[in-house]
Amino acid sequence: MPTIISDHQVFTPRNLAEALQFMAQHRDEGWRPLAGGSEVMTHIYDNRAAATGWINLAPLRDQLAGIHEDGILEDGIQEGCIHEGGWVRIGALTTLTELRRSAVLQTICPLIRRAAAATGGVQRQNRATVGGRIVSASPAGETLPVWLALDAEVELSSRDATRCVAYRQFIQEPRQTAIASDELLTAIMIPIRARPNPRLLFRKVASRAAGAIGKMVFTAIAGLDAAGHYQDVRLAFGGMGPLPLRACGAEQLAEGHAPSDALGAQAANQLSAELTPVDDLRSTADYRLRTARNLTRAFVAGHIGIAGHIGEQPS
Amino acid sequence: MNNDHVFRFHVNGHPVEAQAPPMQRLLDVLRDTLLLTGTKNGCGRGNCGACTVIVNGQAVSACLTPVVQLEGADVQTVENLSDHDCLNSLQQSFLECGGTQCGSCTPGILMAATAHLRRGGGTNTEELREMLAGNLCRCTGYIKIIESMQQAAAAK
Ligand SMILES: Cc1cc2nc3c(=O)[nH]c(=O)nc-3n(C[C@H](O)[C@H](O)[C@H](O)COP(=O)(O)OP(=O)(O)OC[C@H]3O[C@@H](n4cnc5c(N)ncnc54)[C@H](O)[C@@H]3O)c2cc1C
Ligand code: FES
Ligand code: FES
Numbered sequence: 179m180p181t182i183i184s185d186h187q188v189f190t191p192r193n194l195a196e197a198l199q200f201m202a203q204h205r206d207e208g209w210r211p212l213a214g215g216s217e218v219m220t221h222i223y224d225n226r227a228a229a230t231g232w233i234n235l236a237p238l239r240d241q242l243a244g245i246h247e248d249g250i251l252e253d254g255i256q257e258g259c260i261h262e263g264g265w266v267r268i269g270a271l272t273t274l275t276e277l278r279r280s281a282v283l284q285t286i287c288p289l290i291r292r293a294a295a296a297t298g299g300v301q302r303q304n305r306a307t308v309g310g311r312i313v314s315a316s317p318a319g320e321t322l323p324v325w326l327a328l329d330a331e332v333e334l335s336s337r338d339a340t341r342c343v344a345y346r347q348f349i350q351e352p353r354q355t356a357i358a359s360d361e362l363l364t365a366i367m368i369p370i371r372a373r374p375n376p377r378l379l380f381r382k383v384a385s386r387a388a389g390a391i392g393k394m395v396f397t398a399i400a401g402l403d404a405a406g407h408y409q410d411v412r413l414a415f416g417g418m419g420p421l422p423l424r425a426c427g428a429e430q431l432a433e434g435h436a437p438s439d440a441l442g443a444q445a446a447n448q449l450s451a452e453l454t455p456v457d458d459l460r461s462t463a464d465y466r467l468r469t470a471r472n473l474t475r476a477f478v479a480g481h482i483g484i485a486g487h488i489g490e491q492p493s
Numbered sequence: 494m495n496n497d498h499v500f501r502f503h504v505n506g507h508p509v510e511a512q513a514p515p516m517q518r519l520l521d522v523l524r525d526t527l528l529l530t531g532t533k534n535g536c537g538r539g540n541c542g543a544c545t546v547i548v549n550g551q552a553v554s555a556c557l558t559p560v561v562q563l564e565g566a567d568v569q570t571v572e573n574l575s576d577h578d579c580l581n582s583l584q585q586s587f588l589e590c591g592g593t594q595c596g597s598c599t600p601g602i603l604m605a606a607t608a609h610l611r612r613g614g615g616t617n618t619e620e621l622r623e624m625l626a627g628n629l630c631r632c633t634g635y636i637k638i639i640e641s642m643q644q645a646a647a648a649k
Contacts, residue, residue: 184496188515188561212559219557220538222516232516236562275551299627300605301542304551305558389626 181225188212190234194241194335197233197362202337204231205360211235213271214305216298217314235271235362242309242364243271245280266368267333270309274321278303287328287368289397292380293320299389309363312345315355315421318460320382322349322422323397323414325366333365334358342367352420373401373410379483383469385460392417393461394469398477400432408432413445413474418455418466425474427452432478442479446471502566504529505573515561520544522560523570531571531600535629542628545601546570552608554627571600574607583607583645592641594632602628606642616646 189209191197201209212218212232221227235242246267266286268277277283277294284291297303297311297320311319312332330345334357345366348356357363377400384392395416401409411432413425428448435441455466476482496514503509504527511522520537523529523546535543537556544555547569574581583603586592593599602625609624610616621639630638 183516183518184514186514186516187496188559190561212562215559215562216539216554216557219516219518219559223518223537223556234515234561295623298539299542300609300624301545301552301554301557301627302539304553386626 181223183222185230186222186227187231188234189231190237192237194238194362194364195337197235197238198335198337198360200233201360201362205358207231209233211313211362213307213310214273216302216306217310239271242269243273243276243307244269245272245276245282247282247286264370266370268308268366268368270307270312270363270365272308274298274303274306274308274311275300277308277321286370287324289324289327289378289380289399290321290368293324293382293395293397296320296380296382296392296395302389308366312348312366313355313357313363315349315353317352317420317422318391318395318417319422320392320395320416323395323416324380325368326422326424327397327399327412327414328368329371329412331367331369332363333367334361335364336361340364346424349421371410373399374404375402375485376400377402377477377480377483377485379473379477381473391460394418394455394466395422396470396473398474398483400477400483402437406436407434408437408478409434411478413477415453415470417460418453418470420456423453425449425452428474428478437478437480439479442475442477442481445478446475449474498561500560500564502563502568504568505570511560513560516559518556519546519548519558519560519563519568520555523555523568529570529572533597533600535597535601540629541598541601542605543598543601545604545628547604547608550608550611552605552627569604569607571603574603582648583610583642586641586645586648587638590641590644591637592633598628598630598632602630602638606645610642610646610649616643618643 208229209231210229213235274294278291325345331342332348333342379398381396382392383394384390397414400411403409411429413429416422428445431448449471455463457463497512500511523532533543535541539554539557545552546555
């Protein structure tokens with residue numbers, strides 16, 4: 179049956195307060211937010227849309243797009259989310275193109291820019307939003323393991339409250355998140371954590387550099403303390419399971435040790451115990467695990483990764 | 494159910510009032526309502542780039558853009574590139590360098606390239622290839638497309 183486009187209704191709020199008021203009043207009527215529409219429109223035209231009522235977030239760009247270091251508090255957004263060491267607040271309606279071009283992110287978290295640049299083509303980056311990507315919760319998104327590695331939190335707002343949830347907790351089920359039907363994702367918050375001598379890596383393995391969904395995505399962050407030992411190691415993967423995930427066992431194994439080939443090999447072996455990737459149309463479990471092992475081995479051994487500013491305050 | 498609304502925006506510099514359901518694709522409004530058929534319907538799912546137009550200075554897929562999000566927008570289509578029968582330098586380069594064969598990808602690629610070059614985007618081969626990641630061409634093998642864009646950029 180073809181899509182009947184006139185069945186789809188849209189409510190266009192003037193601002194965030196009006197959107198949240200509408201969501202509170204109509205919370206069980208199946209209305210869903212419409213951000214950049216890149217997923218919503220494909221679902222509608224494939225006749226598998228989750229709703230026929232859409233809340234058009236475009237007029238909220240003034241309030242919900244943009245990247246602020248140390249946070250400029252928006253109206254109605256509470257202070258409970260501030261981290262001691264400061265944070266970067268990325269509004270939910272920030273587009274992937276805006277992530278790519280952000281000077282603040284280039285200074286503080288260049289991995290985010292790399293991940294945004296590897297997502298879809300330019301047409302997608304110009305419209306797709308950070309929030310839409312997070313809420314659609316597919317396993318393969320390039321930005322998602324980066325949020326995990328950065329210990330990001332998502333800010334969820336309803337008419338009556340604002341809460342922050344660790345991104346890791348937010349994505350407990352495949353393709354499902356902890357968002358309630360009257361809540362909007364309003365921002366993602368990146369805690370600024372000082373790491374000495376940080377080293378970073380973002381790698382997407384796909385049939386094409388951009389515009390193709392990855393077979394797997396790997397992102398890694400680690401500091402090296404004055405003695406040359408790993409501190410705050412984060413190894414995060416996309417496409418290795420139904421959810422983006424962190425290899426916590428391999429992280430712990432590396433923590434406190436100096437980079438070496440032996441340590442890299444141990445971390446790679448630990449991955450085999452920790453990860454159970456799947457076969458699907460993009461790749462095989464075997465290829466994914468081997469690639470993850472090779473990248474992890476090379477990163478932990480200290481052979482790949484760039485020096486970067488993650489977690490450092492820009493000077 | 495009649496769910497049509499009137500949406501006001503600009504297309505190629507002219508004010509338009511499009512009557513359509515709010516989730517109608519810009520692609521259909523351009524092709525079926527405004528009869529601007531230069532914008533092509535390839536995949537209809539955001540994969541091929543044939544429907545690329547410029548909205549408020551940025552290349553977007555018209556097949557993924559609902560008309561409700563265009564209130565007040567400035568939309569430019571491939572019809573806006575030439576001055577009547579006189580092709581602009583980018584179009585002329587595509588002719589001269591063999592950047593177009595069957596032509597179904599060409600309007601989208603011209604618009605993606607126009608947005609990129611207007612913004613002052615880089616013109617080395619790597620940068621242009623990356624910019625083109627969202628546009629598929631089954632005929633040219635892309636090399637002639639890149640050469641066309643480089644010739645046009647050099648002529649500026
Ligand atoms: C051709 C194509 C190629 C793609 N390639 C890639 C790729 O390479 N890598 C990748 O990661 N992704 C890719 N995507 C997916 C795309 O990037 C995501 O679907 C996109 O980021 C979603 O953002 P959006 O703003 O367009 O969301 P929308 O489509 O507007 O919304 C997506 C979902 O999130 C909900 N939502 C949106 N914003 C909010 C909010 N603030 N609060 C609560 N709920 C919200 C919506 O209700 C909907 O369920 C591709 C998509 C297409 C069509
Ligand atoms: S028709 Fe829009 S991207 Fe293919
Ligand atoms: S010229 Fe035929 S698809 Fe590009």
